[in-house]
Amino acid sequence: xxxxxxxxxxxxxxxxxxxxxxxxxxxxxxxxxxxxxxxxxxxxxxxxxxxxxxxxxxxxxxxxxxxxxxxxxxxxxxxxxxxxxxxxxxxxxxxxxxxxxxxxxxxxxxxxxxxxxxxxxxxxxxxxxxxxxxxxxxxxxxxxxxxxxxxxxxxxxxxxxxxxxxxxxxxxxxxxxxxxxxxxxxxxxxxxxxxxxxxxxxxxxxxxxxxxxxxxxxxxxxxxxxxxxxxxxxxxxxxxxxxxxxxxxxxxxxxxxxxxxxxxxxxxxxxxxxxxxxxxxxxxxxxxxxxxxxxxxxx
Amino acid sequence: xxxxxxxxxxxxxxxxxxxxxxxxxxxxxxxxxxxxxxxxxxxxxxxxxxxxxxxxxxxxxxxxxxxxxxxxxxxxxxxxxxxxxxxxxxxxxxxxxxxxxxxxxxxxxxxxxxxxxxxxxxxxxxxxxxxxxxxxxxxxxxxxxxxxxxxxxxxxxxxxxxxxxxxxxxxxxxxxxxxxxxxxxxxxxxxxxxxxxxxxxxxxxxxxxxxxxxxxxxxxxxxxxxxxxxxxxxxxxxxxxxxxxxxxxxxxxxxxxxxxxxxxxxxxxxxxxxxxxxxxxxxxxxxxxxxxxxxxxxxxxxxxxxxxxxxxxxx
Numbered sequence: 001x002x003x004x005x006x007x008x009x010x011x012x013x014x015x016x017x018x019x020x021x022x023x024x025x026x027x028x029x030x031x032x033x034x035x036x037x038x039x040x041x042x043x044x045x046x047x048x049x050x051x052x053x054x055x056x057x058x059x060x061x062x063x064x065x066x067x068x069x070x071x072x073x074x075x076x077x078x079x080x081x082x083x084x085x086x087x088x089x090x091x092x093x094x095x096x097x098x099x100x101x102x103x104x105x106x107x108x109x110x111x112x113x114x115x116x117x118x119x120x121x122x123x124x125x126x127x128x129x130x131x132x133x134x135x136x137x138x139x140x141x142x143x144x145x146x147x148x149x150x151x152x153x154x155x156x157x158x159x160x161x162x163x164x165x166x167x168x169x170x171x172x173x174x175x176x177x178x179x180x181x182x183x184x185x186x187x188x189x190x191x192x193x194x195x196x197x198x199x200x201x202x203x204x205x206x207x208x209x210x211x212x213x214x215x216x217x218x219x220x221x222x223x224x225x226x227x228x229x230x231x232x233x234x235x236x237x238x239x240x241x242x243x244x245x246x247x248x249x250x251x252x253x254x255x256x257x258x259x260x261x262x263x264x265x266x267x268x269x270x271x272x273x274x275x276x277x278x279x280x281x282x283x284x285x286x287x288x289x290x291x292x293x294x295x296x297x298x299x
Numbered sequence: 300x301x302x303x304x305x306x307x308x309x310x311x312x313x314x315x316x317x318x319x320x321x322x323x324x325x326x327x328x329x330x331x332x333x334x335x336x337x338x339x340x341x342x343x344x345x346x347x348x349x350x351x352x353x354x355x356x357x358x359x360x361x362x363x364x365x366x367x368x369x370x371x372x373x374x375x376x377x378x379x380x381x382x383x384x385x386x387x388x389x390x391x392x393x394x395x396x397x398x399x400x401x402x403x404x405x406x407x408x409x410x411x412x413x414x415x416x417x418x419x420x421x422x423x424x425x426x427x428x429x430x431x432x433x434x435x436x437x438x439x440x441x442x443x444x445x446x447x448x449x450x451x452x453x454x455x456x457x458x459x460x461x462x463x464x465x466x467x468x469x470x471x472x473x474x475x476x477x478x479x480x481x482x483x484x485x486x487x488x489x490x491x492x493x494x495x496x497x498x499x500x501x502x503x504x505x506x507x508x509x510x511x512x513x514x515x516x517x518x519x520x521x522x523x524x525x526x527x528x529x530x531x532x533x534x535x536x537x538x539x540x541x542x543x544x545x546x547x548x549x550x551x552x553x554x555x556x557x558x559x560x561x562x563x564x565x566x567x568x569x570x571x572x573x574x575x576x577x578x579x580x581x582x583x584x585x586x587x588x589x590x591x592x593x594x595x596x597x598x599x600x601x602x603x604x605x606x607x608x609x610x611x612x613x614x
Contacts, residue, residue, distance in 0.1 A: 014510045021512040022408055028399025029417050032486060035479045036424040039435050046438075096330030104324055116604065117334045123533065123600035124341065124593065125540020127567045131589045132341045134574065135348050159337060166334065190316050192323035220428025223542035223567070227575045250430050250543075257434045257547060265438070272431045283426045287419065 040276070047273025050266050060233055060252070060267060069256075069263035072271050075247040077236045078150060079275075082229060082248055083219045085154025090161035091211060098169025098207075103195055115170075122163035129159040130224035138228055143243060150236075150246030153229025157218045164217070168210025172203035209286045216282040220275055222250035231255055249275045342593070349587035351580060360587055364555040368577075373584035377555045379591060381563040385470055385545065386538035388559075389477035394531060396478070397485030402515060404486075405493040418490065425483035433547030436476045441468060441548065444475070448560055463558035468550035470563035476544045484534040485527075492526025493519060525606060532603035536596045542567040566592040 009015060058071030097114070105111030133156040138147050176199045184194040200207075230245040231252065249271045256268035352360065352373065363374030404418045448465035455461045463469075496519050504514040520527075550562020551572050566588050577585055 014513065018510050018512045021515075025399045025403045025406070026408065028396050029403035031396060032400040032424075032482055033417055033420040035482070036420050036427070038439070039424075039427055039432065042435055042439050043431065093330050093333050096327045097334060098331075100324075100327035100331040104327060111331075114331050114334055117338050119604055120597065120600055121334060121338050123536045123540075123596055123603075124338075125536075125542070125567060125596055127540065127542040127570050128341060128345070128589060128593050131570060131574070131586065132344055135344045135586070136340075159341075162334065162337070166331070190320050192320050195323075216426065220426075220430065222428070222430040223571060226571055230575070250428060253430045253434055254543060254547065257430075257437055268434055269438075272434055275428060276431055279426050279428065280423060283423060 040280075043269070043272050043276050046266075047269040047271075047276075050270035051273065055270055059235060060247075060256075061263075062233060063256075063259045063261055063264050069261075069267045072249065072252060072267060072274075074232055074235050075249045075252040075271060076274065078229070078232070078247040079219055079249045081236065081242070082150050082153045082157060082225070082246060083215060085151060085242075086157035086161055086218055087211075087215055089155065089158035090165050090214075093158075094162050094165025094211075095169045095207070098166045098173065099195060099200075101166070101170045102173035103191075103199065118163045118166050121159070122167070124159075125223075126160055126221055127223040129156045130226065130228050132156075132159070133224070133228045146243040148228065148230035148245045149243045150229050151242050153225045153246060153248070156224035156228045157221060160221060160224060161214050161218050164214035165211055168214070169203075169207050172206035172210065173199055175206065176202045206290075209290050212282060212286055216279045220250055220279055222248075222254050225251050226254065345586055345590045345593060349583055349590045352583035352587040353590075355580070356584075356587075360584070361591065364553070366553040368581050371580055373581070373587075375566065375569070375584075375588045375591065377553050378564045378566045378569045378588060380555070381470065381549070382539050382565040382567070382592065382595070384559075385473050385477060385549070385563070385565055386535055386541075389474045389481060389538055390531065390535055392474070392478050393481040393485050393534065397482055397530075397534075398489050398520075398527060400482070400486045401489035401493055404490050406511070406515070418487075421483050421486045424479070425487075429480065429541060429543040430547070432476055432479060433544035436472060436544060436548040437468075440475065441472055444472065452560055459557040460559050463556055463561035465560040468548050468562055469560050470549055471559040473545045473549040473563070473565070474559070476548055477538050477541060480541060480544065481534040481538055484537060485530050488530025488533065489523070489527045492523040492530070495526065496522045525609075529603045529607045532599055532606065536599040536603070539565075539599070540567055540592065540596050542571050546571045 055071045056076065057073055059074055060072060061068060061070040101111055101114060105114075133152050137143055137152045137155065138149075141147055143149060143151060180198050180202060181194055184198045189197070225248055229248060229251070232245040232247040236246065253268045253271050253275070256264040256271075259265065356363075356373065360374055361379060362376050364376040364380075365372045365374045366377070367373075400417070400421060404414045407414075445465070448469070448471065451461050452463070452465050500518050500522060501514060504518045509517070545565055546568035549565065549568055551564060551568055552562035553564055553569075554561075556563070570585055570589055570592075573581070574585055
């Protein structure tokens with residue numbers, strides 16, 4: 001009897017309770033992974049079935065009774081163009097700001113305030129970025145008299161990318177060991193040579209990973225685009241198209257999901273397929289890449 | 300950082316080199332202040348655009364639910380109520396789910412690679428664009444839950460929350476899709492703060508004979524509480540500002556109803572829906588609504604940051 005008390009007793013209330021909570025936690029985890037599996041499965045099935053070569057080359061047809069919905073070429077190119085514009089604005093500003101925070105600031109009130117501002121800006125709802133650009137650029141027609149434009153859309157997206165880029169640069173540079181900076185100083189380099197030639201290249205991998213993830217995130221954003229870039233059914237042919245309405249995959253999905261016609265709905269699934277596959281690929285690869293870097297870290 | 304700076308300052312340098320250094324420093328300084336300029340710019344622009352509506356309706360805007368572009372009468376109560384109800388209720392469901400999942404990932408019930416897979420699945424969920432979740436919600440989730448809502452109305456119809464006859468898109472669907480979107484945020488932040496709890500605490504608790512879950516509830520969770528709270532607040536901010544998926548599934552109706560089974564509105568879905576076609580004083584009223592949304596999410600965010608600073612782990 002006395003010996004038995006040392007063994008694990010199934011019916012003891014604490015053991016029953018432990019079992020109960022463990023299964024509860026497993027249950028939570030099961031529920032948590034279900035949405036991804038469901039969403040991805042449906043997109044693979046419903047969207048994958050729509051993938052044809054014409055999808056990538058044709059313009060979408062305006063919604064109507066006709067069965068053929070056309071392709072998503074303008075939206076695909078539009079997403080690439082708008083995301084590129086956003087990156088061209090956000091990456092230099094973000095990397096530069098991150099350099100200041102990590103390398104020059106000395107924990108004073110200014111850098112504290114900027115770090116705080118970065119966090120606040122990251123929490124600003126994405127639609128507010130759209131509203132802001134609408135008030136600043138679209139309604140004032142400040143860009144050569146054009147109202148809705150791909151350029152305005154890119155600017156709205158860059159506001160969302162900016163905090164991500166600053167944060168990853170700041171954190172990536174902070175991980176660079178100070179010994180490297182001392183060594184650089186020791187051989188007579190100035191501060192700016194040190195940053196450009198030593199610290200930035202060392203932190204390049206982690207910064208690049210963060211920036212790429214930020215770009216992937218921006219590519220799927222819709223809210224800032226619906227009244228800055230609006231939507232367009234027509235091919236993007238030249239540079240001047242930047243200053244007119246521009247379609248994007250995300251806005252195409254939004255517009256066509258709400259259409260009552262089956263053909264448009266199918267096009268929305270096809271666009272989701274392309275968007276999700278590319279975003280997930282970028283995410284999975286950067287994850288593998290980050291894990292790989294972790295193992296082979298030199299310092 | 301300070302030490303590094305003085306070391307560089309102590310060196311004697313030629314004029315050109317010094318100037319290049321100074322230019323570089325000031326450029327980065329200017330670039331970092333763009334963050335502050337953009338942030339203040341957003342607040343000022345939205346505030347000034349909403350000024351006309353603000354001076355006309357004052358705070359009445361927040362408590363009346365008339366929204367009539369024809370009569371030029373605007374009040375955002377329906378949208379504000381919708382924003383608060385959908386975000387708070389979805390958070391209420393997400394917290395136990397997310398923390399439960401985070402515990403699953405940080406404890407060792409199953410081998411490590413299984414937990415890593417679960418962890419990355421949840422994180423990948425965060426990468427799915429909100430508009431795609433909206434599409435999925437319209438065509439897959441809504442038909443799936445239709446029967447369930449009819450059942451819910453039949454048996455719990457006496458509760459005001461379920462009093463409306465379910466017909467297509469409604470607020471409850473918006474809450475469900477918000478849970479899907481918040482889950483990755485709460486889970487990953489809860490997991491990080493659980494991971495930061497020192498192993499000593501756990502071992503000490505096991506040492507005095509506490510069971511695993513006694514340890515989790517009395518030692519680990521309280522120690523990680525501040526981090527989890529901050530994650531929850533960030534998720535709340537996200538929920539309030541979330542636009543696309545909610546707009547696509549909530550039904551977009553400005554008729555006020557207590558019921559979750561009737562179509563509703565949130566501030567962000569109202570903006571997404573009406574901003575493109577609005578003109579005149581409707582634009583100003585929409586800016587006013589946007590201003591309210593911004594203040595709400597700013598307060599939540601700032602409070603979250605304060606909480607992290609104030610109660611960050613001291614082990």
